Amino acid sequence: MKCDTPDLQILKDAIRRQNCDAYVIYDSAENCDMRYLSRFPASDPYLYLCTKEGHESLIVASMEELRAEKESRCPVISRTAAGFTEYLADGCSADEAAAKMIKNRCGGGDRTRLLVPYSMPAGFARALSAHAEVVIDAGTVNSMRAVKSPEEIEEIRAVQHENEKGVHLAVDAVRKSEISENDALYFEDAPLTSEKIRKILHEAFYDAGLEDRDTIISCGPNTALPHAKGEGQLFARQPIVMDVFPRGASGYFADMTRTVSKGKPDDAVCAMYKTVHDAKELAASMIRPGISGAEVHNAVSTYFKEQGFETAGTSGFIHSLGHGVGLAIHESPSLSPRGETLLEGHVVTIEPGLYYPGCGGVRLEDMGAVTENGFDRFTIFEEELIIA
DSSP: OOOOOOOHHHHHHHHHHTTOSEEEEEEOTTSHHHHHHHOOOOSSOEEEEEETTOOEEEEEOGGGHHHHHHHOSSOEEETTTTTHHHHHHTTOOHHHHHHHHHHHHTTOOTTOEEEEOTTSOHHHHHHHHTTSEEEEOOSHHHHHHHBOOHHHHHHHHHHHHHHHHHHHHHHHHHHHOEEOTTSBEEETTEEOBHHHHHHHHHHHHHHHTOBOOSOEEEEGGGGGSTTOOOOSBOBTTSOEEEEEOOBOTTSOBOOEEEEEEESOOOHHHHHHHHHHHHHHHHHHHHOOTTOBHHHHHHHHHHHHHHTTOOOBTTBBSOSOSEEEOSSSSSEEEEESTTOOBOOTTBEEEEOOEEEETTTEEEEOBEEEEEETTEEEEOOOOOOOSEEO
16 A cells, blocks of 8 residues: 655654754664655664664664565665674674764764654663753654554455454354254354364455454453453353454554344343444434544433443443544554544544443444544444344
8 A cells, every 4th residue: 555655754853853863774674654654664673773863874784674675665775884784894783883873874873863753662762862962752654654544444444344354254154044942043054163263264254365363252241351351162152342443454443343142131131232222323423523522421421320330440441432533453543541632544443341340341333534524434334132
C-alpha cells in the first residue's frame, strides 16, 4: 500500500520546539512509529532520522539497502556508507558506533540535541547520550498516526472486509454444529473447540494474506473475563465471544467482536445482549468531530446503569468503550473516562460489554472512521445472538 507522506511539519515543529537538531528512532518495524515514518517492514532494528529542516534518512544494513530503496518512502543509506563500519574498526561497540554515526548525520556539532521516542531502548539511549543531548519526545508521532489519511482508512476498511469473511466461517461452524447429550458442540464429527474456531480463522486469514493475533474464542463462564482467550470444548446455550483482530500485510489492523449462542441461553444473557447492542448504537450515534471519547464512554456507562446493569469491582461494564486502531491494535484516541477529543480521520472501535461472574459476558464491537458527518462504520457483519 502506498500511503500519503506523513505530515512532517508536525514533527519538524516538535523538533524545533524542543530546540533539537533531529528526531531519531532506532527499532524494527514492530515499532509502529518506525513503520509509519519509514514504511519499511524490516524485522531487525534500523535507524530513522529527520532533521529540523525535514531532511530524512533511513540507515539500514547493507543487505537491506536495495529492498529499503524499493519499499521505503525515505532516502536510504547503508550503515557502511554512513561510517558505522569504520567506527567498529576503531573499537567502538555497536551502540557507540551507531551513536557516532547519528551525530555525524546531524552535523556532528558539540551541542547536538536529539529528540527520541519514549520507546527507545534504554541501553541505546544511554550510548546516544554520551555523544549528544537526548530529549524524550511526548508522543508526537503517535498523535500523527492517530489521524488517518484516506489511503490508510481504505486499507483498514479492506482488512475488516477480509476479517468478516473469516468470522463468517467461524460463526457458520457454530451454526452447523450438532448438540450432544451433555450440550457439547460437535462439528464435522469432532468436538467443536476454541482451538478449532481459531484454526478456521487462521486458515481463512492466511489465504487472504492476513495475520491473526491472539484471537479470543471464549465460552460460558470464561466470557465474564473480557480478555480470556478461551480453550477447549464449546457448549450449546452458552455465550460464545469471538473477538477477532487480524493484521494486514501493510501492517494495519482491523477489530471486531460478536457474541453468539447455539440455542437460546439464559434470559439474563439475552437481556445483556440487547442492552449491549443498544449501547453500541447509542455510542455510534454520538461519534462526531469535537466530541470527547470520555463523553461517549460516560453516556454508555450511564445507559447501562439506567437499564439496571450496575458496575462494581469485576462485574458490569469494566473496560473502556473503545480505542483507536491503525498500525497498533490499540492506539489513540481512547473512548474512556479520560478519552480525548475525537477528530476527523480518527479510526475507532465501539465495543461495549457486560460481564457478570456466574452468568457470563457479552461484548459487541464495530469499528469505523470519524467523519464530518459522524461515524463511517466499516463493520457490516450480522448481529444475532441465537443461531440455529
